[in-house]
Amino acid sequence: MMSDNHRLPIIHLDLDAFFASVEQRDNPIHQGKPLIVGGISDGGRGNLQRGVVCAASYEARKYGIYAGMPIWEAHQKCPKGVFLPARLNKYIKESRKFFQICSDYTPLIEPLGLDELFLDISGCEALFGSSEIIAKKIKERVNQELGLKVSAGIAQNKLLAKIATNLGKPDGFFTLYPEDVPKILYPLPLSSLWGIGKKTEERLKKSGIYLIGQLAQIPEPVLENLLGKNGKRLKLLAQGLDNSSVTIPTSKKSISKETTFSANITERNILIKELLKLSQEVGYYARKEGYQGRTVTLKLRFHNFTTLNKSITLENPTHIDENIFKIALKLLDKIKIKKGGVRLLGIKLSNLTCSNQLIQLNLLNNKENKWVQLTYTLDRLREKYGFTAITRATLLEQEKIED
Ligand SMILES: [Mg+2]
Numbered sequence: 164m165m166s167d168n169h170r171l172p173i174i175h176l177d178l179d180a181f182f183a184s185v186e187q188r189d190n191p192i193h194q195g196k197p198l199i200v201g202g203i204s205d206g207g208r209g210n211l212q213r214g215v216v217c218a219a220s221y222e223a224r225k226y227g228i229y230a231g232m233p234i235w236e237a238h239q240k241c242p243k244g245v246f247l248p249a250r251l252n253k254y255i256k257e258s259r260k261f262f263q264i265c266s267d268y269t270p271l272i273e274p275l276g277l278d279e280l281f282l283d284i285s286g287c288e289a290l291f292g293s294s295e296i297i298a299k300k301i302k303e304r305v306n307q308e309l310g311l312k313v314s315a316g317i318a319q320n321k322l323l324a325k326i327a328t329n330l331g332k333p334d335g336f337f338t339l340y341p342e343d344v345p346k347i348l349y350p351l352p353l354s355s356l357w358g359i360g361k362k363t364e365e366r367l368k369k370s371g372i373y374l375i376g377q378l379a380q381i382p383e384p385v386l387e388n389l390l391g392k393n394g395k396r397l398k399l400l401a402q403g404l405d406n407s408s409v410t411i412p413t414s415k416k417s418i419s420k421e422t423t424f425s426a427n428i429t430e431r432n433i434l435i436k437e438l439l440k441l442s443q444e445v446g447y448y449a450r451k452e453g454y455q456g457r458t459v460t461l462k463l464r465f466h467n468f469t470t471l472n473k474s475i476t477l478e479n480p481t482h483i484d485e486n487i488f489k490i491a492l493k494l495l496d497k498i499k500i501k502k503g504g505v506r507l508l509g510i511k512l513s514n515l516t517c518s519n520q521l522i523q524l525n526l527l528n529n530k531e532n533k534w535v536q537l538t539y540t541l542d543r544l545r546e547k548y549g550f551t552a553i554t555r556a557t558l559l560e561q562e563k564i565e566d
Contacts, residue, residue: 170341172285173409174298175316175324178261178305179333181278182218182254186247188310197223197244199237201230217249221333257309264304268297273409281321283409295338302336322405323348325357344403349376356400363390363397375401406479410516418454419462420444421509427466429504431495438495441510442488449512450542455480456512459487461494466503473497480516483538487512 178184182200187193201217216237219228226241237244258277265272268291271283284294291297298315305313314335316327323339326348331337339347353364356375370389372378378386379401386394399405420441428434438461449455460474473494481487491510 171294171317171319171338172283173318173321173324174282174284174294174301175318175321175328176265176280176282176298176301177314177316177328177332178278179312179314180218180220180224181257181311182249183220183223184311185250185254185257187220193245195222196220197226197228197241199223199228199234199241199244199246200249201234201246257311260309261305261311261313264308265301268301271409271411273411281324281409298336320403320405321407321409322357322400323403326351326355329355341403345376345379348401348403349374349379351375353378356397358400359397363393366390408480408516415452415454415515417511417513417515418445418449418452418456419460419509419511420448421462421507423507424505427504427506428508429500429502431500434495434500434505434508435492437508438491438510439488441508442491443484445510445512446482446484446487446538447542449482449515450538454512454515455482456516457481457514458512459490459494460511460513461491461498462507462509462511463495463498463505464507465501466506467501468506470507471498474511474513476514480514482512485538 183198186200187196187198198220199216199218201215214234216228216230216232216234218230219237223237223241223244226237226244228237228240228244234246238246254277261278262272262274262280265280265282269282269284269287271285273281275281282297284291284297287297288294291300294317298317302313302315305311312334314328314332316324316329316331316335316337316339318324318327318339319341323344327337327339328335330339330347352373353359353367353375356378366389367373367378372381378397381398383395383398386398388394390397422437422441424437428437457478457480458474458476460472463471465471475490475494477486477490487510
């Protein structure tokens with residue numbers, strides 16, 4: 164199956180009973196015992212009566228104790244359990260070490276809390292081997308270096324990788340191959356689907372739908388009747404289809420460029436040329452800083468200072484000039500240019516995510532690839548000769564961009 168591995172670039176990792184495992188590791192006397200982390204100390208003898216369970220060791224889970232349960236209830240279920248207050252700072256330190264180990268294999272890491280993350284190893288196989296080899300290596304290192312257990316799921320997308328992890332827990336290692344998706348996914352309860360809310364689940368159950376397989380087979384119109392717009396998305400998820408990418412969290416909100424004209428512009432062609440230039444600038448800085456955005460906003464300020472913002476949100480993020488330009492042009496087409504003309508024109512790319520260029524190249528289809536290659540070639544020239552030296556204004560003239 165090794166040759167198939169390029170189809171399975173996503174690894175999901177989840178530390179087993181994280182907080183509780185850190186406590187058991189640091190206090191070997193608690194190993195093998197039901198241990199519950201959480202609650203607020205009363206300052207006396209560590210009696211924890213208030214608050215909720217933050218984490219329960221696997222031994223405690225056998226008593227029916229789970230995270231979120233009130234501490235008093237956990238006490239009732241397991242009076243002899245070890246109850247400890249949470250040491251959040253300690254857990255944050257351990258979490259950082261865990262993330263550090265993972266980042267030795269790919270920069271594309273999406274955290275889901277302190278103890279869970281996705282890795283996308285596309286393009287890293289040549290260096291470190293298949294996703295299975297990388298996941299095994301990380302498991303080994305987490306065990307040796309941190310003294311903790313981590314479960315791993317490997318699949319073609321995030322949804323399936325997370326399901327795979329849960330199927331193997333604890334200390335799990337599960338590869339979910341595309342051809343096995345119906346066999347493995349369909350018998351699972353709806354709650355196994357990441358992204359299905361409690362309300363939606365209730366509504367589906369009322370209609371007699373309990374399993375993922377049932378949801379996957381409902382005709383789309385029926386589902387849309389039942390759940391509205393969300394129906395289509397959930398049907399795709401139930402079929403194991405998820406095209407969301409592994410996304411590095413980013414603090415940057417948007418990238419924008421604007422031009423104030425020295426004289427107000429009434430001629431649409433001049434605005435289009437300016438849009439091309441602005442798209443190139445926004446795209447260039449997005450690529451340079453490693454961002455992609457899903458929302459393109461066109462900003463127009465008229466002679467009388469009234470300002471118009473119009474935007475379109477794409478399904479997939481982009482940082483390619485041509486894509487940004489096409490959207491901006493589409494937005495401009497919808498706007499009637501006032502007689503007094505335009506004094507300011509701007510483009511903003513927002514809804515940003517960080518992304519690895521290599522992966523982006525892999526994902527793009529052939530038609531788009533031409534633009535991608537051209538874009539990167541232009542970037543290299545710009546690095547050499549400066550931004551203003553290279554624009555695609557001349558290409559614009561040859562290309563017949565109409566209405
Ligand atoms: Mg966990």
